[in-house]
Amino acid sequence: xxxxxxxAENLTKQFGTFTAxxxxxxxxxxxxxxxxxxxxxxxxxxAMRMLCGLSRPTSGSxxxxxxxxxRESEKLKKNIGYMSQKFSLYExxxxxxxxxxxxxxxxxxxKEIAQRTDEMLGELGLESERETLVRExxxxxxxxxxxTVSVFHNPGVVFLDEPTGGVDPYTRRQFWQLIYKVADRGxxxxxxxxxxxxxxxxxxxxxxxxGRIEALDTPSRLKENYAxxxxxxxxxxxxxxxxxxxx
Amino acid sequence: MKQMxxxxxxEAFHILRDRRSMMxxxxxxxxxxxxxxxxxxTEVRNVKVAVVDPSKDEVTAVIKERIKASEYFxxxxxxxxxxxxxxxxxxxxxxxxxxxxxxFAEGLVRGDAAVQLIADGTDPNQAxxxxxxxxxxxxxxxxxxxxxxxxxxxxxxxxxxxxxxxxKSSYNFVPGVLGLIMMLICAMMTSVSIVREKETGTMEVxxxxxxxxIYIILAKAVPYIxxxxxxxxxxxxxxxxxxxxxxxxxxxxxxxISLLFILLCLSLGLLISTLVKTQMAAILASGMGLMxxxxxxxxxxxxxxxxxxxxxxxxxxVPARWYIQAVRKVMIQGVGFQFVSIEVLILSLMTLVxxxxxxxxxxxxxx
Amino acid sequence: MRALNGVSFETEKGEMFxxxxxxxxxxxxLFRILTSLMLPxxxxxxxxxxxxxxxxxxxxxxxxxxxxxxxxxxxxxxxxNLAFFATVYNTTIEExxxxxxxxxxxxxxxxDRRAGKLSGGMKQKxxxxxxxxHKPEVLFLDEPTTGIDPVxxxxxxxxxxxxxxQGITIIVSTPYMDEAVICDRIALIxxxxxxxxxxxxxxxxxxPDKLWSVQTDHRHRLMHDLHNCSFVRSSFLFxxxxxxxxxxxxxxxxxxxxxxxSGHTKIGIDCIEPGVEDCFLAMLKDNDQAELxxxxxx
Numbered sequence: 086x087x088x089x090x091x092x093a094e095n096l097t098k099q100f101g102t103f104t105a106x107x108x109x110x111x112x113x114x115x116x117x118x119x120x121x122x123x124x125x126x127x128x129x130x131x132a133m134r135m136l137c138g139l140s141r142p143t144s145g146s147x148x149x150x151x152x153x154x155x156r157e158s159e160k161l162k163k164n165i166g167y168m169s170q171k172f173s174l175y176e177x178x179x180x181x182x183x184x185x186x187x188x189x190x191x192x193x194x195x196k197e198i199a200q201r202t203d204e205m206l207g208e209l210g211l212e213s214e215r216e217t218l219v220r221e222x223x224x225x226x227x228x229x230x231x232x233t234v235s236v237f238h239n240p241g242v243v244f245l246d247e248p249t250g251g252v253d254p255y256t257r258r259q260f261w262q263l264i265y266k267v268a269d270r271g272x273x274x275x276x277x278x279x280x281x282x283x284x285x286x287x288x289x290x291x292x293x294x295x296g297r298i299e300a301l302d303t304p305s306r307l308k309e310n311y312a313x314x315x316x317x318x319x320x321x322x323x324x325x326x327x328x329x330x331x332x
Numbered sequence: 333m334k335q336m337x338x339x340x341x342x343e344a345f346h347i348l349r350d351r352r353s354m355m356x357x358x359x360x361x362x363x364x365x366x367x368x369x370x371x372x373x374t375e376v377r378n379v380k381v382a383v384v385d386p387s388k389d390e391v392t393a394v395i396k397e398r399i400k401a402s403e404y405f406x407x408x409x410x411x412x413x414x415x416x417x418x419x420x421x422x423x424x425x426x427x428x429x430x431x432x433x434x435x436f437a438e439g440l441v442r443g444d445a446a447v448q449l450i451a452d453g454t455d456p457n458q459a460x461x462x463x464x465x466x467x468x469x470x471x472x473x474x475x476x477x478x479x480x481x482x483x484x485x486x487x488x489x490x491x492x493x494x495x496x497x498x499x500k501s502s503y504n505f506v507p508g509v510l511g512l513i514m515m516l517i518c519a520m521m522t523s524v525s526i527v528r529e530k531e532t533g534t535m536e537v538x539x540x541x542x543x544x545x546i547y548i549i550l551a552k553a554v555p556y557i558x559x560x561x562x563x564x565x566x567x568x569x570x571x572x573x574x575x576x577x578x579x580x581x582x583x584x585x586x587x588x589i590s591l592l593f594i595l596l597c598l599s600l601g602l603l604i605s606t607l608v609k610t611q612m613a614a615i616l617a618s619g620m621g622l623m624x625x626x627x628x629x630x631x632x633x634x635x636x637x638x639x640x641x642x643x644x645x646x647x648x649x650v651p652a653r654w655y656i657q658a659v660r661k662v663m664i665q666g667v668g669f670q671f672v673s674i675e676v677l678i679l680s681l682m683t684l685v686x687x688x689x690x691x692x693x694x695x696x697x698x699x
Numbered sequence: 700m701r702a703l704n705g706v707s708f709e710t711e712k713g714e715m716f717x718x719x720x721x722x723x724x725x726x727x728x729l730f731r732i733l734t735s736l737m738l739p740x741x742x743x744x745x746x747x748x749x750x751x752x753x754x755x756x757x758x759x760x761x762x763x764x765x766x767x768x769x770x771x772x773x774x775x776x777x778x779x780n781l782a783f784f785a786t787v788y789n790t791t792i793e794e795x796x797x798x799x800x801x802x803x804x805x806x807x808x809x810x811d812r813r814a815g816k817l818s819g820g821m822k823q824k825x826x827x828x829x830x831x832x833h834k835p836e837v838l839f840l841d842e843p844t845t846g847i848d849p850v851x852x853x854x855x856x857x858x859x860x861x862x863x864x865q866g867i868t869i870i871v872s873t874p875y876m877d878e879a880v881i882c883d884r885i886a887l888i889x890x891x892x893x894x895x896x897x898x899x900x901x902x903x904x905x906x907p908d909k910l911w912s913v914q915t916d917h918r919h920r921l922m923h924d925l926h927n928c929s930f931v932r933s934s935f936l937f938x939x940x941x942x943x944x945x946x947x948x949x950x951x952x953x954x955x956x957x958x959x960x961s962g963h964t965k966i967g968i969d970c971i972e973p974g975v976e977d978c979f980l981a982m983l984k985d986n987d988q989a990e991l992x993x994x995x996x997x
């Protein structure tokens with residue numbers, strides 16, 4: 086039983102003759118902020134789905150938050166958080182109603198939900214918006230709320246699928262501050278993103294090309310190895326090698 | 333002009349490449365016609381008849397023979413007494429009972445012969461049909477035998493179905509299906525096609541181009557007009573060849589009325605497209621909003637005359653009702669223009685109103 | 700709800716004008732008004748000298764527009780899409796081929812493929828071709844690079860640069876700062892208002908404070924500590940380091956001390972030139988504070 090938050094071993098997913106994910110192996114430590122990058126079509130969404138227990142691997146295995154994705158996917162789902170680009174909040178429910186709903190879904194007790202709601206709203210500075218309908222919140226706040234909901238039940242690992250689409254640089258940074266706070270609490274953050282500058286915020290980054298992990302290291306060492314001035318350049322160098330055209 | 337053609341070509345591509353819709357648009361009408369025409373029929377077949385005949389004379393014998401010979405009836409039993417009829421119905425062994433009075437032949441001559449036709453009233457449509465058929469047999473016998481001699485003594489109501497003596501249901505359904513198909517293709521598909529452009533965002537690009545919006549509308553209409561005409565022809569061909577439905581009136585007149593109805597449906601489709609934002613809503617609006625009234629209130633299935641007053645009033649607002657009426661008159665009755673002038677006038681008026689409304693609401697901007 | 704509030708600006712012919720701002724800031728509404736697809740409640744718009752309200756036909760003749768989503772016919776092939784839009788604009792593919800040549804060459808191998816089956820990057824390249832096919836004077840692009848891979852992004856902007864060189868005025872919105880700085884002038888839009896409109900150089904010149912890049916090897920804790928530091932006016936995450944500005948009583952030496960005491964090692968504090976992003980962040984932060992005050996008071 087290792088103490089890694091995520092450890093994948095030869096994880097593979099095939100759709101017919103097409104190999105979306107080609108035998109990837111990697112580890113993520115507890116409380117780490119791990120960036121999972123790759124062009125569209127490189128296989129990162131498929132890989133993430135497997136790690137979340139949403140899709141069965143064709144072969145290989147992985148342990149996420151202490152659970153085997155092949156055999157314990159239902160237990161796994163209770164112990165992870167997930168946030169997708171579309172925010173997954175109910176727009177016509179109030180802020181606190183959303184928290185209560187998702188708390189219930191994750192099996193939290195009423196008292197716990199009430200307590201955590203107060204805590205979270207306080208931390209986010211959203212106390213005054215408790216009774217506001219989600220659809221009336223500005224986009225940036227919705228995002229922060231959605232993230233909060235995804236870690237509401239204190240999961241071991243939280244998966245963020247391109248969480249910062251379409252917001253201004255300021256709000257994006259605020260979001261990342263939240264991510265750091267959460268990581269400090271010991272929750273492992275697994276995030277995919279299109280914004281290369283955000284890739285630099287991660288502790289370590291992996292870059293997928295054509296279903297394989299072509300690079301995995303800290304941002305600074307990647308820049309060194311590829312003699313690049315920015316993560317953007319690193320990515321472009323790797324992406325040029327890609328055979329798959331994407332989408 | 334070139335723009336229009338390019339646009340029409342594009343629409344043709346959309347339609348042809350959407351396999352599923354193509355199947356529906358071309359094959360469904362055919363299936364409908366065949367189904368309605370032959371398989372589903374509201375006619376009666378193999379009706380089980382029981383006879384109660386205390387007289388047992390030559391007259392009743394002949395009548396019984398006639399009943400047996402009819403393709404609709406099947407004599408399944410001779411009951412000894414009227415009391416047994418109830419049980420026979422309850423057990424489902426018969427659909428109709430014919431009860432002669434005793435001394436029938438003599439009674440006929442005297443003028444007081446009685447015959448009772450008993451049918452299961454829980455299905456009144458069915459019941460009146462059955463008794464209707466049976467009465468028909470009786471009265472044809474009566475008029476044959478006695479018409480000359482005792483014409484005055486025996487006054488029987490003559491039940492005669494004009495133009496459709498056998499009340500073949502296919503005569504009813506062909507005009508109805510025509511109306512339904514036109515509505516489906518022109519109203520629903522046109523509105524869906526326009527709304528799809530709104531949904532995918534291509535409408536924005538088109539509107540911001542120099543292309544005049546009226547061309548957009550026309551170009552969308554043309555392919556569906558052609559499709560409707562194709563369906564019209566195929567339905568006509570099938571009706572005449574497979575279902576033996578005649579086209580007694582002028583084919584040109586029929587075509588003209590149909591073109592008018594097509595135009596009406598297109599206007600309706602255009603109007604719907606200006607009112608809804610998603611394809612789903614367009615389908616629901618045309619499907620629920622149009623199909624249902626057409627199915628129920630246009631006279632397609634249920635005769636208008638047998639509807640309660642309020643629904644009869646509502647029925648006048650259903651365009652398909654007028655179209656079906658007109659088509660019936662021209663196709664089955666064979667009348668000329670002057671007898672359908674009212675229907676044509678009403679349809680034209682409706683088209684004008686809908687078209688004006690639709691064009692006015694069609695935004696050249698995106699609000 | 701006001702989508703746009705008192706937005707005024709002008710562009711020169713052949714200018715590349717960038718608009719950057721979050722979702723819901725009013726970018727799409729702005730584009731729709733500029734392209735004559737919507738009428739403003741107040742104010743007027745002139746494109747190429749023509750008024751979008753009364754002379755929209757002329758406006759639509761000289762503009763090209765690429766709206767936010769993929770605005771192509773998914774079930775038509777690449778070539779069919781192009782041919783169609785050419786006819787819509789009363790021209791042919793051949794007439795202005797030189798304009799789209801560079802871009803089209805990249806998608807030409809797929810010219811018989813249905814547009815719906817192209818990758819995101821290729822779709823946008825095709826959409827760009829379709830919007831250029833009639834040699835517009837002004838090109839409006841609403842987030843043309845959002846959601847597509849970084850390689851295609853670069854390529855698209857290269858193409859835009861070449862188009863600008865041909866004298867086409869380009870109004871483009873983007874969420875990516877590195878793209879915005881390529882423009883001649885940028886407008887920062889938030890909540891329906893332009894917070895600033897200027898060239899990148901002028902924007903950075905207007906930055907009020909001195910800027911420092913701070914780095915230690917305890918990044919998460921650094922964020923915390925900078926936040927709680929009374930003499931740090933602002934600190935923003937930038938990759939490995941934080942860009943920090945001080946209050947009048949702050950200084951790099953004081954910070955170094957403070958961080959050392961808090962247990963940080965490998966402390967690096969360097970003076971840096973503010974970039975456009977730093978300026979925007981400062982503006983957005985001020986705006987945010989103002990907003991917060993409004994919500995508290997309101």
